[in-house]
Structures are given as C-alpha cells and as structure tokens.
Amino acid sequence: MWRTLFSYVAIACLTCALLVGTARAEAPAPLPRDQIAPLIVPPYALGEALGNNGVYQLLNSGGAEIGYVFETGPLAPLPGFSGAPINMLILLDAHGTLIDVRLLSQREPVFVSGLGETPFREFLAQYPGLSITQSLVVGVPYGKGGGGSDLVYLDGVTKATASVRIAHESILAAALTVARDKIQGIGQSAPAQPDPAYNEALTWDDLTKQGIARNLRVTNAEVDQAFAGTIWADDDPEARDDPDGLFLDLWVVDIGPSAIARAVLSPGTYDELQRFLVVSPEAEPILVFDMGRHGLVSEDFVRNTEPDRISAEQGGFPVALRDADLWVELADGMPEPVNAMVLRADRRLGFDPLTDWTLRLQAVRAHGMFQPELGDTHFTIDYVAPDRFYLRPEVHKPLPAWLEAAYNRKADLVVLALGLATLLILLGPAMSRFAGLRHFTPIRLTILAGVIGFVGWWGQGQLSIVTVLATLRAAVGDGSFAVLLYDPFSLVIWAVSIVGFVLWGRGLFCGWLCPFGAMQEFTHHLGRLLRLPQIDPSPKWDRRLKWLKYVALVGLIAIAFLAPDHAEKAAEIEPFKTAITVWFVREWYYVAYAAFWLLLGMVLFKGFCRYLCPLGAVMAIGGLLRGRDWIKRRAECGSPCQLCKVKCRYGSIRKTGEIQYSECFQCLDCVTIHDNPKLCVPLILAARKQERGA
Structure with missing residues (x-):
C-alpha cells in the first residue's frame, strides 16, 4: 500500500516537472x-x-x-x-x-x-x-x-x-x-589526430634525423650568461665551478602516433599509455626527458597537475599542459635520462600537433637566505609533428571544463572514498556485528561527527534539493547535467546514496551521510542529557506531518519551472546552506531559522528530517528502488512484541512489526534489539521456555 502511494507521489513529481518545464534553456x-x-x-x-x-x-x-x-x-552559456x-x-x-x-x-x-x-x-x-x-x-x-x-x-x-x-x-x-x-594567432581548423591505421618501423636514429625527436642543450655557462648583470648572477656555484657542464639536455617527442610511441617507450609503458589514451582520447601525449641537472619540475611538484617549470605556447596563446601521471620507462637503445615524464596537451582546447608550437623551460634562481627573491629565465625549443602520422578531423570538441575540479580535490576524494567504503562494509556484511557492539552509540556519534566536520564543513558535501532541481531542469532541457560534475565531492556522495537506495532505501544518506541530520541527532542527545521533556506526536499526527515534505518537494519543483527567479529563495526551506555551507555567518533570520530546527531537535527527534525536508522526500522516493527487506523480522514482531516499535524514534515501524522503509533512517537500533538475546523479547521468552523444559 505504502509503496503504491509513494509511486504515485514520484509520478506526480516527475509529471509536474515535465508539465511546467516546457521552456528550454538557451x-x-x-x-x-x-x-x-x-x-x-x-x-x-x-x-x-x-x-x-x-x-x-x-x-x-x-x-x-x-x-x-x-x-x-x-x-x-555554461x-x-x-x-x-x-x-x-x-x-x-x-x-x-x-x-x-x-x-x-x-x-x-x-x-x-x-x-x-x-x-x-x-x-x-x-x-x-x-x-x-x-x-x-x-x-x-x-x-x-x-x-x-x-x-x-x-x-x-x-x-x-x-x-x-x-x-x-x-x-x-x-x-x-x-x-x-x-585576434590573429589561433587557427580555425580542427586539430589533427593520430591516424590509427598508419604504422611505420622507427628507430631512435630515425627519430633524431627526421626531427621527430628534438633536443635542447644548455650549458652552465649559458645559464650564467642569461643571469649576467642581475642580482642572481652568482647564486649558482655549481654552474660557476663547471661552466661546460650541461644544465639542460632536454629531448621532446610527440608520442601521440603509436609508431613513435612504440619506438621510444618500453612495452609496459607503451601499454599503459594506450590505456590512458582510451580514457582520454583527446589528449596529445608529449614525452620530455632531461639528462642535465635542471630537472623537469620543482621538488614540490604534485603528479597529475600542471608542470610548474615547463610551459608551452602555440600561435601566441598558452597550451595547457598537464602531467599524464604515467610511470615512464624508455625502450632499449634510448638515452638514459635523469628525469622523464609524459605531458598531455588537449586538442579540445585548440592544440594542433601539426602547427608549430614552442616548449619553454624555466630556470629559477633564489637570492638571499630569508624570504629569498626569485628570478627566472627561459629556454625554448620549437616543435611540430610530421603530418604523415595524422588525420585532420572536421569536428572540434570543447573541453569538459569540470575536469580541473576533480584533480584539485583528489586528496579529499580519496579520503571520502575510503570512508564511504568502510561505512558500506559496516552497514552491509558487518551490520549485525556492528549494531551489536557494546559501544555502538558512541561509535555512531563519532562517525556522525566526522560527517559534520569532513563531509559538511570541510568538503562542502551537504547534498541539497538545489541539485535535484538542477537535474530536473536539465532533464527537460532547461539546463545541463554537466553542472553536476563541477562538484565531484558531492557527486560521489550522490552516487553512493543512489547505490544505497537499492541496498537499504533512503537510510544510508539520511541516517549516516547528511551533515545537518547529524547535527540534529547531536542536539537530540543533548536534550536527553538535559532531561528536557520530549514531544512525541501521536501515530495519526506523525503520519500526517510526514506528508509535508512531499508537499514541499512538489512546491519547489513548481517554483523552479514556473518562477525560476524565486527558486533559490524557495530552496531556503532547507537550513543546510546556513548551517553547513556558510557556518551560520549570514543574515540573522536565516541563522534563526536553522537554529530553530536544531533547538527543536532537542525535544522533537530530527523534526526537520522527518516532516519537512524536501530532499528527504526525494530520498524516500529513490528508496522505491530498494530490492529487499534488509531488516530481519520474526513472527512475534508486532504480535505480541512491540519493543522495536516503541524504541524506534523515527516512527518507521508499524504495529504489525513491519518496517516502513520510506521513513527508516537506518539507525540500526531495531537490529541491535533483534540480534540481542538479552533485549529481544521473543528470544528472552524462548530462552526461559528452554530453561523450564530442561
């Protein structure tokens, strides 16, 4: 019955979006x-x-x-x-x-x-x-x-x-x-791409003689000459002591064509490069290696980012270079470099391997001990790839601008992935053991504290109804799904929450991953600690109030399409932005609104989550994807035993003992009772009966 009702609500929401979303974004x-x-x-x-x-x-x-x-x-119009x-x-x-x-x-x-x-x-x-x-x-x-x-x-x-x-x-x-x-300088034709059908046997000598591999040699004396007359002239004693030594012995090879890549890379590195190009087909890989003492990047360089000592330009405009994060091993018969790396330019940004471009190496010197003054000079090498290896397509694709966001949050994403994987294990195969721990409640509160601090305040990963509305607008053409990719941290949480729909329903996000929900749980425990009287709505009013969140959701969808200029204000029904995004630093009435729900949580358990949260309504609808009833029940659950129902603070267990998964926040309290022979009434009665029989 309840699944049917929620299905109707889901259909109503989507129908509303489709009916009012006729105006397409242009x-x-x-x-x-x-x-x-x-x-x-x-x-x-x-x-x-x-x-x-x-x-x-x-x-x-x-x-x-x-x-x-x-x-x-x-x-x-991004x-x-x-x-x-x-x-x-x-x-x-x-x-x-x-x-x-x-x-x-x-x-x-x-x-x-x-x-x-x-x-x-x-x-x-x-x-x-x-x-x-x-x-x-x-x-x-x-x-x-x-x-x-x-x-x-x-x-x-x-x-x-x-x-x-x-x-x-x-x-x-x-x-x-x-x-x-x-402005003159950028060509209009589509960048060339390697011809996958072209093959040619090449050696290192072939590459050097044909100009496919190009060399830039700079001696220490030439570097000293570049800094002559400046305050940095005497700041490199190694160059002064060995003027004929090589400061830079750089080789540059465009390894986009497979024939060239096979000639210069070891089989293992070649295979790794091909796997990389499958994922990034618009990347133009460029091998650079140095046998001098300059080095290619600074000692603090971070892999998979822009090289800080190497830059390039083509037609007067910068070429965006980024480390391809490949472990480079050269083929037999190649020179033995001190440093080697594969950089990638992007043809979607207009880089054309068949048009002359210039690689610039930056040499930096520091003058002074404390807060040294930095000076630099540049050495350049021109390059162009031979056209017999390439085809020039007619289509020029734009760069997916969201990619930089994922790279800049790589560390946060790794920590988030590890945390989410651990949580999925605890709530999946280890659930019964986890819920049965003696200190389960303190452990749960510790996890929720991490959700508030890392996921919420640090990671800014509080999911919001704003994202849902943006997705619905994109679905009817009034926007773009690409906007979701600009926040990869939240996108990972969305992905895991959707997986949670299939496994547990709404409970994974609402019970474990929502920072504002975690805040309300802490205020509830504070209210119990202060012995404040608790508000416990009757079952009838509890059922009525829970429908408010669906009314709020339908209202927000209607406003998003019929009055989009007011959608952002209407979304303030969520106090998430105030409490999580801006740390309560905004106008007093927003702060008062968020504080109201947190203070109310001291006497009414998670009132906002249960009754008004439009995102919670979305999560409940998404929970219709749940493929199983994951909370075990016994024949005695509900008749005669009502312990789980009485202990459920969310009101998600009916008198019959059946779990109402659309309102279940996966707190695991009923799992703790069900598996504990000292708490579960049917287990206690069965044990006593067995003792009397013995």
Missing part, C-alpha cells in the same frame, strides 16, 4: 546596446556592434578601436547550478589582455542568498591585467614549487568552488571565442 540574448553603454566608463567608450552576438568595439578617448566588449552569456549561465561583461584589449570583468547577472544559490555576491565580485576583481595568453588556474600553488612558476593562480571562493570554476571557464571560453575571431 544562450541568453545579448543585452541591448543602451544597457551596455552606461557600463563602459571613460577613458573607454562603446563602439559599433561587430555582429549579432553582442560583441562591440572598445574605443579609447580618441575614438580609436583598442579592443572588444562582450558578454559571456551569449558566447559561452549553465550553473540554477540551470542558467553566469553572465559577465568583459573588456578585452586587442592583445588579449583583460581590462575588466564585471558581473551582470547570476543565479548561483550560494551567491544569491548564502555568501552574497561580494566574494564573487572579489574573485572577478583578480582578472583585470591578466592575459588570455597566460596559463590561468583557479586554485593555489602546491608547496614551494609554486614560487616563480609560469602558472597564474586565481584565489577561488572556498565555499563556492564549483560556481567560480564555472565562471572562470565561461570567461576563458568567451574570451577565446572572440580572440579566435578577432
């Missing part, structure tokens, strides 16, 4: 000229339109064209969490330097009412003066290796990492679109 139309012109302040002025996509001339005070004015929304793109106004000079980046409109939930727009505007204030020819990265330098690096780091917004990355990618995508059209 790239927003450019703002009218009369709205753009007042935003261009002296000494600049708005010139003539350069097409129908909102690109204008940028004029100086004398009326001469010096750059371009455009919006990101029409040119790079959807945010609200389903709508972040629209910014960009002033770009004719050399690719950003003059100004100004926020026009956004509906990102964390900036609408959570953090406010101030941190977002502060983030955008970092762009003026930067060039799209630089390697711009959102994040922080790793260790000391970031010192003096050619990478330009932009400070993100800690609690809105996904949103600022979307904004960053929108800025670069729009600016590069204009640059490719208006």
